[in-house]
Amino acid sequence: MIRVRNLVKSYGGTRVVDGVGFEVAEGEVFGLLGPNGAGKTTTMEMMEGLRKPDRGEVCLFGVDGIRKPAKLKEIIGIQLQSTALFDHLSTEESILLYGSFYKKMRPPAELLRSFDLEEKRRTLVKHLSGGQRQRLAIALAVVHDPRVIFLDEPTTGLDPKARRALWEIILHLKEEGRTLFLSTHYMEEAEQLCDRVAIMDSGRVIALDTPARLIRQLASDSVIEFAAERGVSDAHFRELEGVKEVKRTDGGWMLLLTDNLRGTLSGLIPLADREGLVLNGLRTRSATLEDVFLERTGKRLTEQ
C-alpha cells in the first residue's frame, strides 16, 4: 500500500505541490490527472525519491520513501520520458544496463517478448519508433520485477494506435498484480485505465474517486458545445430545458451542461433562430472527467 500525506514543495517562493495526500491500494491503477503545471510530476518525483519534499510523508509498502530512498528504489520502477534513453545503445543493451543496477533482474528475452520488442533486440534506440521507445522505457521500469510502477505521461506524443497498444501493456501489468501509479493529461486515458483518479490543479488534489463516480457526481450527464458568439447573454441559455450550467472557455467555446440532452437541443435551435446565432462547431457528448475538471476549476484540461 502507498500512503502519501501532506506533501509540500516550493520553488522560489511558489508552492508547486501544496498539501497533497492520498492512499493507493495494492494492485490498483491510480491516476494523477491535471493540466501541465498542476504539480503531477513533482508529486511523483517526491514519491520516487528523486526530490526531497519540504514537508510530508511518503510510505510505500512499509518503506519510508523520504528517509530510505535507496531501499525505496529497489521496489519501484519508473518511466520518465522516451528521451531519457541512450540513443546509441540497442534495445537489449539498454535492458542489460538498467538490469545491472538492481539486485534482481528478469531475463531480457522474457522482457523483450512481453513488450513486443523481440525483433528490435539489436536495433539502436534512435532507430525505434515513438511507440517502441515508450514500450522500451516501460520495459526498463519493470526490469527488476518491481511492486510499484510509476509512469509519467506514458502516452504523450504517441499516435492513437501506439497509445492503445500501450494501454494494453499497462493493463497487462495490472493483471500481473502490480500497483501502477500514472500521471496523464488525457481524461480518456484516465477513464480507460485507472481504478481511481486524483484530479490536481495548482498543486492541490481537488477531487479523488473512481472515474465513474466522479462523472456521476456531476449535476449533468451531457454537454453541448459550440463556438461562442458575442451579444447573447448566458441567461438565455440557462432558461433552456435541462441546462444545469453554462460555461465559456478561454479557447472561445460555449459549453452547456445538461441532464436532458434532447430537451436542451430542441430549445437551442429556436433560440439560435431568434437571436441569429450560427452555432459553429456544434456537437454533443457525454460528460467526462474533463467536465469534472471544468466544473471544479472553471478551466479545461487541454485547450482544443
Next chain:
Amino acid sequence: MKAYWRLTWAQLLLFARNKNTIIWSLFLPIFMMLALGTFLGEGGTNQFQMSVAVADEDQTPRSRAVFEELSNTEGLQVAETSRAQGLSRLKKGDAQILVVLKAGLGKQLETSGQKGKKEKPLVALYLDKSNPAVSQVGSTVIREAVDKLNKEAVDYRPLVKTEEIDIQSRPLGYIDFLVPGILSLMIMSSNLNGVAATIASWRERGILRRMQGTPLKSSTFIAGQITARVILNGLQAVAVLFVGYFVFGVHVYGSWLLLIMFILLGTLTFMSIGFIIASLSRTPESAAPIAGLISFPMIFVGGIFFPVRDLPGILQPLVKAIPIGYLTDALRKVMNEGATLIQLWVPAAVLGAWVVVAFTTAALTFRWDVR
C-alpha cells in the same frame, strides 16, 4: 560491481558508435600530427635540419674543436662566418641560429682546472625567436655540444655514462617536440570538452535522472565514466604514438609505465574539470562553449605547439597554475629525454594536487537533475 562493468561497457559502445568521438578524438590528432610533422619536419623526414652560423673569434684548437663538434652534430648545417655577417644572415632568415665563440675560450678551457677563477660566458647564442620551436630545439642541441666539450675539458666522468651517450645520439626534431604536445592536447580536449558536453546533455534529456531513479550510486556511475575514458585515452595515445613511430620515427625513450601514469593523471584532471563545468553551467547548450572557452587558450599556454618559455612574461604565473603545461612538459620529458619520476616530481605533484582538488569539487557539485 555488475553495474560498474555494464556502465563502462555501455560507455565504450557509445564511444564506438558516435562518429564525433572517432573524428575528434582519433583522426583529428593524427591528422594534425601528420600535417604539422610533414610541413615543419621538411618533407616527412625525421631529420631535423637547421642552419647554424658559427663565428670563431677565438681561433684556438679548442674553439676549432667546438666548431668540429657542431659540424658533426646530426641535423645541423654549420657554416663559418664572422659575427657581423652571421647577424645579418640571422636577420634575413638564412640562418636560424648564430653561435659566437668569443676570444679567450681556448684559454679558459686550458685553465679550467684552477680554482677561484671566475668564468665569463664565452659562447654566445643568437636566436631567431620568430621561429620559437626551431630556436628552442636548436639551442638545446648547441648547449649539449658545448656541454660535452666542457665535460671533456674537466675530464668529467659521468656516473651514468650510457645514458649520457643516449642523449647525444638522439636526433631531436620538431616532431619529437610535437607528438607529446598532441598527446596532451588530445587528453585535454577529449576529456574536458567531451565530459562537459555529454554529461550536460544527459542531464538535460533526463537520462541522469532516470538513473537516479534506480539504486545506482553516483560514485559507481562516475567510476564507469572514468574507466571508459581512461581506456579511450589509452587507445588514442597508442594510435598517436604508433603513427608517430612508424611515420616519423618518434621514440618513447622513457618508461612506458611513467607515460601511462601521466596520461592517467591528465585524464582524471580534465575529466573532473569537465564534470565541474557540466554541473555549473545553467543549460546544456552553454556547457560546450564554456569548455571550449577554457580549453582553447590552454592550447596556446600549454606548450603544445611551441615552448612555454616563449610566452610573454605576463602569462607566466597563469601557466604555472594550470595543469596543461605540466602534463605536456611531463609527457615530453618522458618521451624525449627518458626522464624518471624523481626528475618529474614537480609535474607529478602538481597534477596529483589538481586531481584531488578537481575530483573533490566534481564529486561535491555533481547533480543528477536540472536545477
